[in-house]
Amino acid sequence: EVQLVESGGGLVQPGGSLRLSCAASGFTFSSYEMNWVRQAPGKGLEWVSYISSSGSTIYYADSVKGRFTISRDNAKNSLYLQMNSLRAEDTAVYYCARADSVAGLFDYWGQGTLVTVSS
Amino acid sequence: AIRMTQSPSSLSASTGDRVTITCRASQGISSYLAWYQQKPGKAPKLLIYAASTLQSGVPSRFSGSGSGTDFTLTISCLQSEDFATYYCQQYYSYPMYTFGQGTKLEIK
Numbered sequence: 001e002v003q004l005v006e007s008g009g010g011l012v013q014p015g016g017s018l019r020l021s022c023a024a025s026g027f028t029f030s031s032y033e034m035n036w037v038r039q040a041p042g043k044g045l046e047w048v049s050y051i052s053s054s055g056s057t058i059y060y061a062d063s064v065k066g067r068f069t070i071s072r073d074n075a076k077n078s079l080y081l082q083m084n085s086l087r088a089e090d091t092a093v094y095y096c097a098r099a100d101s102v103a104g105l106f107d108y109w110g111q112g113t114l115v116t117v118s119s
Numbered sequence: 120a121i122r123m124t125q126s127p128s129s130l131s132a133s134t135g136d137r138v139t140i141t142c143r144a145s146q147g148i149s150s151y152l153a154w155y156q157q158k159p160g161k162a163p164k165l166l167i168y169a170a171s172t173l174q175s176g177v178p179s180r181f182s183g184s185g186s187g188t189d190f191t192l193t194i195s196c197l198q199s200e201d202f203a204t205y206y207c208q209q210y211y212s213y214p215m216y217t218f219g220q221g222t223k224l225e226i227k
Contacts, residue, residue: 033214044221045155045163045206050214059215062120095162103169104213105153109162 002026002108004096009113016086016117022079022096022110030054030074033099035106036081038092038115048094049081064090086117121145121209125219131227136197140222142190142207151211154183154192157221158203166205167192194224202226 008020022034036048049070050059058070069082079096093114097106122145132138142152150170155163165174167183170190180195194201207219 035214035216045157045208045218047216047218050216061215097162099214103151103153104210105165105168105208106155106163107165107174109164111162 002098004098004108004110006094006096006110006113009094009115011116011118012086013119014087014117017082017084018086018115020081020083020094020096020113020115022081024077024079024096024098027098029072029077032101033104034072034079035097035099036070036079037095037097037106037109038090039095039112040089040092043092046092050099051079083115086115088117091115091117120215121148121212121217123207123209123217123219125205125207125222127222128220129223129225131225132197133227134197134199137193137195138197138224140192140205140207140224142185142192142219144188144190144209144211147187148209148211150186151209151213152183152185152190153208153210154181155206155208155218156201156203157206163206197224199226 003025005023051070067085071080093112095112096110098108100107124143152170154167157163171183204221204223
């Protein structure tokens with residue numbers, strides 16, 4: 001069974017940093033592209049970042065470029081999101097999502113981890 | 120960036136009704152359009168991709184159509200479990216995806 005489990009969320013002050021993790025199981029992690037998607041409270045979905053299966057290709061949404069860093073450790077079946085210079089508008093549930101091998105669509109999602117940026 | 124606009128933002132309907140949700144892209148995206156369903160407190164679930172192809176396990180009362188800039192999601196004969204929020208997503212600019220703002224389907 002495919003499972004994605006996020007962790008690392010919490011309360012952080014504006015300007016602070018946080019590192020999210022996503023532990024994957026039930027599939028060959030190193031063969032799949034991965035993404036982070038976030039959802040502010042009561043709002044819609046926003047794609048945040050993409051990483052290729054090898055980690056060699058990375059993309060970011062303009063809203064996080066230069067502040068967030070996506071990475072992965074295929075030996076540990078884990079995906080990460082390092083978030084720096086956090087702002088109030090980064091407050092959201094952060095989901096990791098697997099991209100399917102056919103069209104790059106999000107076929108499996110984690111349960112999400114809440115990040116709250118507030119003083 | 121490609122912008123996706125859904126309408127309506129919310130919709131009230133009754134069990135057994137047929138409903139249609141519209142999604143418009145700011146530029147042509149061919150058929151690179153997916154629909155997701157999200158229930159409160161849960162992660163989204165992929166329903167339809169390539170504008171009209173049902174993901175495995177999705178009931179046939181769900182259907183999608185469109186190409187270019189205009190797309191629709193139709194649910195025929197609403198069931199109680201269908202009341203949720205629906206999002207369209209373009210993947211024409213893969214892997215830089217964008218979602219619509221969502222349509223909340225509520226019980227009348």
